[in-house]
Amino acid sequence: MGVGSLLLHKLRSLLTTLGVLFGVSSVIAMLAIGEGASEEAQEQIRQLGSQNVILRSVKPPEDVVSNQSTWSNNYGLTWNDFETVRDTFPWVTRAVPVRALMQDVRVGSNLMHPRVLATTAEYLEATGRLIYQGRFLGVEDQRRTANVCVLGYEVARTLFPVSSSVGEQVKIGPEYFEVVGVLLPRVPIGNDAPLPGVEITSEVLIPLSTGRRWFGDMQVKIRSGGRDIEVVELHEIIAAVDSAQHVPLAAAASRELLARRHRESDYEVVVPLELLARAEETKRIFNIVLGCIAGISLLVGGIGIMNVMLATVTERTREIGIRRALGAKKNHIMLQFLVETVVLSVGGGLVGILVGVAIPSAVEYWADMRTIVTIDAPILAFGISVSIGLIFGLYPAWQAANMDPVEALRHE
Amino acid sequence: MEPVAELQAVSRLYRMGDTEVRALDEISVAFNRGEFWSIMGSSGSGKSTLLNLLGCIDRPTSGTYLVGGRDTRDLDDDSLSELRGADIGFIFQSFNLIPQLNVLENIMVPLFYQEKPSLDGEESARSLAERVGLADRMSHRPSELSGGQQQRVAIARSLVNDPNILLADEATGNLDTHTSGEILDLFREFNEEGKTILLVTHEEEIGCQAHHVLRLKDGKIDEIGQGVG
Numbered sequence: 001m002g003v004g005s006l007l008l009h010k011l012r013s014l015l016t017t018l019g020v021l022f023g024v025s026s027v028i029a030m031l032a033i034g035e036g037a038s039e040e041a042q043e044q045i046r047q048l049g050s051q052n053v054i055l056r057s058v059k060p061p062e063d064v065v066s067n068q069s070t071w072s073n074n075y076g077l078t079w080n081d082f083e084t085v086r087d088t089f090p091w092v093t094r095a096v097p098v099r100a101l102m103q104d105v106r107v108g109s110n111l112m113h114p115r116v117l118a119t120t121a122e123y124l125e126a127t128g129r130l131i132y133q134g135r136f137l138g139v140e141d142q143r144r145t146a147n148v149c150v151l152g153y154e155v156a157r158t159l160f161p162v163s164s165s166v167g168e169q170v171k172i173g174p175e176y177f178e179v180v181g182v183l184l185p186r187v188p189i190g191n192d193a194p195l196p197g198v199e200i201t202s203e204v205l206i207p208l209s210t211g212r213r214w215f216g217d218m219q220v221k222i223r224s225g226g227r228d229i230e231v232v233e234l235h236e237i238i239a240a241v242d243s244a245q246h247v248p249l250a251a252a253a254s255r256e257l258l259a260r261r262h263r264e265s266d267y268e269v270v271v272p273l274e275l276l277a278r279a280e281e282t283k284r285i286f287n288i289v290l291g292c293i294a295g296i297s298l299l300v301g302g303i304g305i306m307n308v309m310l311a312t313v314t315e316r317t318r319e320i321g322i323r324r325a326l327g328a329k330k331n332h333i334m335l336q337f338l339v340e341t342v343v344l345s346v347g348g349g350l351v352g353i354l355v356g357v358a359i360p361s362a363v364e365y366w367a368d369m370r371t372i373v374t375i376d377a378p379i380l381a382f383g384i385s386v387s388i389g390l391i392f393g394l395y396p397a398w399q400a401a402n403m404d405p406v407e408a409l410r411h412e
Numbered sequence: 413m414e415p416v417a418e419l420q421a422v423s424r425l426y427r428m429g430d431t432e433v434r435a436l437d438e439i440s441v442a443f444n445r446g447e448f449w450s451i452m453g454s455s456g457s458g459k460s461t462l463l464n465l466l467g468c469i470d471r472p473t474s475g476t477y478l479v480g481g482r483d484t485r486d487l488d489d490d491s492l493s494e495l496r497g498a499d500i501g502f503i504f505q506s507f508n509l510i511p512q513l514n515v516l517e518n519i520m521v522p523l524f525y526q527e528k529p530s531l532d533g534e535e536s537a538r539s540l541a542e543r544v545g546l547a548d549r550m551s552h553r554p555s556e557l558s559g560g561q562q563q564r565v566a567i568a569r570s571l572v573n574d575p576n577i578l579l580a581d582e583a584t585g586n587l588d589t590h591t592s593g594e595i596l597d598l599f600r601e602f603n604e605e606g607k608t609i610l611l612v613t614h615e616e617e618i619g620c621q622a623h624h625v626l627r628l629k630d631g632k633i634d635e636i637g638q639g640v641g
Contacts, residue, residue, distance in 0.1 A: 326569070327497020328525045329493040
């Protein structure tokens, strides 16, 4: 009987529910997008290896450097650093040196600018990457300074769109390299790095010794103003630690070591575990902000419903009088209006859930962002819409129930 | 004969600003089972106040009102609602049907508020609709009915819980003479079956058709006489 009178004012009921609809759908959509972004960030951090400490060379600020040398930059991690980390840190089980080379990669007329990394066979295990085809760089390649390379999945797909790339030749800089393997992509491949220190790009890996042999330690970058010469011994040191508990120790020791040895800050220490903790913190803050926004929109929706219900109660004063005269108790009247309010808010809530589940899919499709709709989001949203109906329906219902029947019957 | 409704020195006072209005002043009267009363008086004589008290939607300021021997002073709001639902049927001048419900649903509204819902509620609602001549109108909305038909629905509704007392407030006031006659005939019919009918009216020709006529003047009983009925 409550539903009947709602249908009597279809448009009004529809408009009333819009507030809750938008509130609920924004809660679900924002939760899904937030969850997806955080999951993606955490996945990327995990791919760096949660038990790793990563030391990186960072180009110091320009003005500091230019005082020392006008034409050549000499900065970054050294082999000395690498050996200290590998040999003297008790918790480090494995240290992997990585050099990044500024070289083009081409096959025929197909040109790419991936990150060319010169590293050792231990790189694979330290980073937890997986082989898609072929094999990874071996100790033997290192010893022989072989012209072999392993392609990232994206690179392989771009350079060899139709055929398998293993066994083919690619040209890195001026030299030809044989492709011995392809890595699985880092899932997911995002558009950008969501956190500082996390880079997800396509890459090509070659043996450290081969890189040194062909390309040396010096890299020349030609710019519009002239030439930039950079001398960097090592771009990255990946130090694998024996247990997660020792990661903070290893990180602190690395920072201390580098601070002692390097006069300028031409390095950074990336600790995925710390990033993970920071990502959790960011997510928590994000959830609080999101909760506030959602709360406000639901509050507005609830006030909208209450407003309409108050108008409805006034409009139906006479009906209330009639029902009271025919034997309805206060509770009956109260329940009737409460049910109507809850039906309104739940109706809005249910449609809101549908819309809220649809929005993340659309975002995923159009904006290429990962979203995750957890099962508790719609349940939460449903609970919220029921409570909104109850909370904001209570006062109008109470008002209806406590009308004087004599006055109500006299109402025109 | 036992009275189904009895007023003992009942007064009802209204406070309007600083002045006190004595709408009913020490009214004592007993309505017996199966009687047909009309309550008459000019406007402001206290008819409506009396009707509200008799219908238990208002309480006396002083005095005692007994329904079927029960003192209504002892009843709380919920119990009064139960009493209204079970023992009293209301019929209003402006019919007061619920617009979004159809005829059958309107007749069934009082059933909905009963403590013990009767199993054959819909059945009795249907037979009442047939008795008042609305067998072919069950699923019509009030707005699709004439005034006389709407009042028939209201009468059926007032009877669905099989109450002892029917309270009719200017029940024929919005109807033409012919339809008024038909409605009065219905009242007579149900009265003969044992319902106590209290008909509030200001129309002499309607009021005089009852067995007993109670005339009010300035909140007091002016006269209790016999009708022609």
